[in-house]
Amino acid sequence: MGGSDSRPQTPPRQRTPSPPRPSPVFDEPWRKMPWGNKHDLEETLRNFKLSNPDVKFVRILIVGEVGAGKSSFINSINDAFQGRITSGALVDATSGTSFTKVYKTHNIRGKDNSILPFVFNDIMGLEPADNHGAHVQDIVSALRGFLKEGYKFNPVNPVSEDDNNYKYNPRVSDQTFCLINIISANDVSRMDDKVVQKMKKIREEASKYNMPQVIIMTKVDAACPLVKEDLTKVYTSNKVKELMQQCSNLLGVPMNNIFPVKNYHEELDTDVNMDVLILKAFDQIVNVANDALIDLNHCDENE
Template sequence: MFTFAGSGATNTSKLTEKQRKQLSGLLGNVELTLLYKASVHGYNASAFHQRCDRQGPTLLVAYNNSGYIFGGYTSVEYAQSGQHIRDEEAFLFSFQGNNPVCINVRSGCNARLDNTGGPNFGQKLYFCYNNQPIVYDQSGQIHDNAFTFSPATLYGNNTQLTECEVYKVEQRSSLSKPQVSIKEKPWRNVLWTAERRDELMKMIRNHKPLITSVSRVRILMIGPVGAGKSSFFNSINSIFMSRMTSKAMSGSAGTSLTTQFRTYPVKDGREGKPLPFVLCDTMGLEEQSGAGLDIEDISSILQGHVPDRYKFNPTAPFQPDEQKASKPASLQEKIHCVVYVIDATKISLMSDKLEEKLAAIRRKVNSLGIAQIVLMTKVDEACSLVEEDLQSLYVSSYIKTKVQEVSSRLGVSVSCVLPVKNYSQELELELNCDVLLLTALQQMLNFSDDYLDDVDPV
């Protein structure tokens, strides 16, 4: 149960423990502390600001007399600045049945207006409007489309509130230092040693695909925008170059930085020979139609029809040359392993549309018998324990639950979900990162062998 931050009030949150955990799960490894309860402090804006200003990220939860529980999150604190706030992490949510469903802010739009009034989202949805227990929705009256939602779905078209609560959202890393028992048994075994890193590098260098007509296995990276596909290539390239590299464009833009189909061979050092694999990078998946990578493009890539540097067109799928399309691509040109790249901090925020896209891709990949793996990135951002010490990865119960969630959502075995940390802001290579990344790459080569072992080379 919740009590108010900084007070002896006995009033507690209306959220059940299950709902609290579900909302916490949307935001990663966080703690929720109740700051403001309208039925206690009043529905007026001054009471809201008195308790919620300068408190950091906050989560608003509203309840209406139709039984709807809905609200929104902002990572930018309230300050009555009078400014329009850009907040790429902001979202609205509504419990649909037993689960909260998210509506993310559209990239480049103002998430809210930080004024002296009550809390608002996208200047569309005002809570405790005019100091009354109501929601004011003007989504049909303005052109700002920061949040696209149906009033019937979000709050059942019922604007009368029975309660409005605001919670302070704190990452657990900024709270008490996590403790792990030395005796705690890891749920996967990893040797975090320089010898193991060297052994993995040797195994990868010496890998020979099972079929002689295939000189290098082709590994296709698929995933949402910003999940870390290009960063994974840069990280693997950095390890074998023994220095930080950034050959593939990577970053945190709202839309995909990769606009071409790229095939990236990796050399064993600056003057070294090419290693026995090629990492194929694609445009990021986006939930709306007409944006991001098209499923038909993926089908063409899997079957080896798409050339390196082909520029994607989200509104028109790839059309192979008629002469080439009439004959199948060689086994060397086809994809031998598909890797889904998923951001560990955004698994719970994955929309139904994106999940449906991934399911459609999986069905296509399954029909071709291609091996599949999930790379779960940004594990350090998802769990403070892992951020402090990467070797804690496989004793983290939080990361274990995220691995299980990915397994369930994507329909793959838990053993096929590989947590990693890509290089992003580091200037030097780090042993623990190397071991995780190389272990994942070795598994991709093993899975490619499984595929090649099962195909007819003729």
Template sequence: MHICMLLSPFTAKRIAMGGKQSKAAPAAEPLIEEWRKIQWSQKKEVLQCVTDYQPHNKDVKQLRVLLYGSVGSGKSSFINSVESALRGTISRRAFADANSHKSSTIKHRTYKINREGPGTFYPFVFTDIMGIEGSETQGVRVEDVKLDMKGHIKDGYKFHPYSEISEDDQYYNMSPTLEDKVHVLVCVVDGKTSNILNDESERKMRQIRLAARDLGIPVLAVLTKIDEACPEVRSDVKNVYKSKYIKELMDKMSVGLGFPLNCIFPVKNYNSEMETNDDIDSLILSALKHIINSGENFVNQPTT
């Protein structure tokens, strides 16, 4: 039987360096009592709810969802996985590099998802940006993310780790409308790393979350690669809310990044699969439904 164990940063470092532990790491119980309920059998109902969605605010034709997170966290893969769950076929549209330690996304790019026939799209879009790195001279700059949330960055802008976008740049939007602005901010975190984030990446991500809070933008978090993090989830994705290890990872995210637990959604992105799977879809669609609900609340809130 596989055991999901939570390693301390010190223990993880010892293992990575080939050192021996003087004492075995404490083992967690493989499975615990289910601590969050999900209606696995109601995928069709959730899918229909998402499919039927239309923004109530006439000034917004589509909700804008901005994804941010560290390099390799699975932002692009999450976009592909959402499209796969909605369309019932594996999508590979957003480029995701499984081997690179640098961000595979260097430009500001927004993805629409085809709905039924040609030219018809779901009323929500996902914006992918350069990943966050633990250095001031690497990865996306926090100021660029803040400007993006306000709607100042147009699609096609190439991010520069050394400097943020300037107002005279051709991709700078001087007068953003409500539809140009970000309506939901989603933090994507790689669940397979024992330490999750280094201090500098965590600091940047908290800065972005707090900036969104000041703008009134709802912020949710997606914990990816849960199957790689815990063998019990790999064997059956429906064990996700019975896994003590996944629960501990989510608790760690909540403390480190400031997210309430009910704003964190563990998912398995499509990676090696050739066909979609109802259980994987259920987790993805559950996260998507909450993303949509949060965005809908934001665009309908009274302006001051």
């Protein structure tokens, strides 16, 4: 009793070292942002001149899944310019079916309430089922300027040429010059394939008309705790870059046309860094849209 065990001891199992976890942050931000200084960005956008004299507004169309933050993004741009929380595009917190049901143009206004040369068209959200949410054909009609203002989206029967809501001979300024795909950073990894297919179809149509396309990845605050705490970490967060890469893979939009943002959603006042992130994304959108207008000028010259 009590003697030492003479059985041969099995050597302790060697643990294979697990690969080092990627650091949650990069040492340096991989995109430069003028944090704290929204003034120059705002000035550039306020003084923006359109490259086509026949066009008064750059028209931008927003598409995306129900509840992705489409209407909030339009409001956030207005908030950033006006320096206060606005509510032009109505937003709903209980997403399930699309809250936006009518095709509506939203002006962007400056602090003095002046109308800036940009307009947004907000649409009903996309849903997986064929007879729910905005119909792809209606969005394609909107892209080309065929949808009348105030059109109530019909998930089952899209607008046809003999419909009252169909606009014949749309003007150049009725057409879209940039398609924005809105994807929530919080949902990108579990997006329904049917919604992705619908977004791809719209993208293909837009590509036929050489329309530039970008992705706005909303809700970065909800997807990354580091960014929730400090928005200026958005381009040092590994997680955010990974999610942007996932967006890129889903729709085939290159990383340089993907912009992460945090929309105004619970704030009572505007914040300079939220404005900088939103206005910087908007500046890129406006520039790619204006390039499309320049191309249109060249087409006209060659006709």
